[in-house]
Amino acid sequence: MRKKILLVLFSLLFLISSLAFAGKITIKVNEEMELEQEVEVSEQDKETNVIIVEQEIADGLKLNGGPLLAYMQLDLAEFNANLPEGFASLPDEILLYGGGGLIGVREGSRIGCYGYEGEISSLGADGKKARLKLNYGTFLYEKGIYSTENMDIALGAALGGGQAFLDLTYGNYTDWSKPNSNSFEKTFVFIMPELTLHYQFAAFMGLDLSLAYLWDFTGSNWKYFGKDVNLPLDNLSAPLASLRLSFGF
Numbered sequence: 001m002r003k004k005i006l007l008v009l010f011s012l013l014f015l016i017s018s019l020a021f022a023g024k025i026t027i028k029v030n031e032e033m034e035l036e037q038e039v040e041v042s043e044q045d046k047e048t049n050v051i052i053v054e055q056e057i058a059d060g061l062k063l064n065g066g067p068l069l070a071y072m073q074l075d076l077a078e079f080n081a082n083l084p085e086g087f088a089s090l091p092d093e094i095l096l097y098g099g100g101g102l103i104g105v106r107e108g109s110r111i112g113c114y115g116y117e118g119e120i121s122s123l124g125a126d127g128k129k130a131r132l133k134l135n136y137g138t139f140l141y142e143k144g145i146y147s148t149e150n151m152d153i154a155l156g157a158a159l160g161g162g163q164a165f166l167d168l169t170y171g172n173y174t175d176w177s178k179p180n181s182n183s184f185e186k187t188f189v190f191i192m193p194e195l196t197l198h199y200q201f202a203a204f205m206g207l208d209l210s211l212a213y214l215w216d217f218t219g220s221n222w223k224y225f226g227k228d229v230n231l232p233l234d235n236l237s238a239p240l241a242s243l244r245l246s247f248g249f
Contacts, residue, residue: 062110062144062152064206064248065101070116072096072214072240082232087168088124090132096240101248102140106147110154112140127172134236136162136188142196150200158192158212164236166222184229188218188236200249208244213237 072094080089096118104110117135124130142156166184173180194212201207216235223229 060105060107062106062249063101063103064246065099066245066247067099068097068114068116068208068242068244070096070098070118070240070242072118072238074236074238076233079231079233083130084128084168084170086125086128086170087130088122088128090122090130091120094118094120094132094134096134096242100138100140100244101246102142104142105144106152107144110140110142110144110156112142114138114140114158114160127169129167129169131165131167131169133165133167134162136160136190138192142194152198154196154198156194156196158194159190160192161187161189163187166231166233182224184222184224184231186218186220186222186236188216188221190214190216190218190237192240198246204247204249206246206248208242208246210240210242210244212240212242214240 074092074094076090076092083089096116098114098116100112100114102110102112104112115135115137117133119131119133121129121131138158138160140156140158142154144152144154146153164186166186167181168183169181171180192212192214194210196208196210198206198208214237216237218235220230220234221228222231222233
């Protein structure tokens with residue numbers, strides 16, 4: 001599911017970005033043509049102007065991608081308070097891993113795609129185990145609001161979807177004819193506003209630090225083998241911090 005979401009998002013990313021940048025280049029060419037018609041320019045000046053324009057485009061362009069780690073603080077107080085007897089509480093903190101990239105301009109609009117996944121688990125009495133796994137993909141839009149030679153800051157929002165899986169195992173396996181576990185699944189959609197700081201520490205390498213809040217607005221729609229069930233975990237909204245190693249500029 002996550003791979004399909006990322007494939008669709010990357011396709012949209014390259015389609016939109018190619019149209020956007022094609023339009024910008026066309027405008028610059030038209031301006032150059034008008035300038036050549038109005039004034040006489042030497043061959044040397046023409047070459048100089050072309051170099052300057054190309055350098056301005058390169059300096060303003062932003063294109064990078066790479067792996068990331070994310071830390072999420074879930075609210076599982078109600079869920080842990082209602083776990084069946086013998087199950088240990090799940091930890092509230094989850095570490096996610098994944099990757100993604102973006103394209104745009106440093107002091108302007110950027111678009112990108114990201115994907116994450118991770119899980120937490122607990123082990124209680126008599127081998128009783130609880131496990132919660134999350135995976136999701138996002139489509140990101142952000143706008144650069146400040147930049148220096150090696151650093152820029154952006155505000156943005158990500159729209160995405162994913163899946164959550166909850167497994168409860170009631171003890172050690174004994175025989176295939178004696179089932180001892182239950183598995184639940186939830187599909188969710190979310191929006192995630194975020195603030196990102198990028199630092200370019202080498203020619204084609206940088207770090208992105210993002211602070212965000214994932215708002216799950218789908219409600220409680222857990223399913224047990226396709227049937228709707230109620231669990232004491234209505235949503236997966238949570239603050240999130242991520243660190244990404246970016247390759248590019």
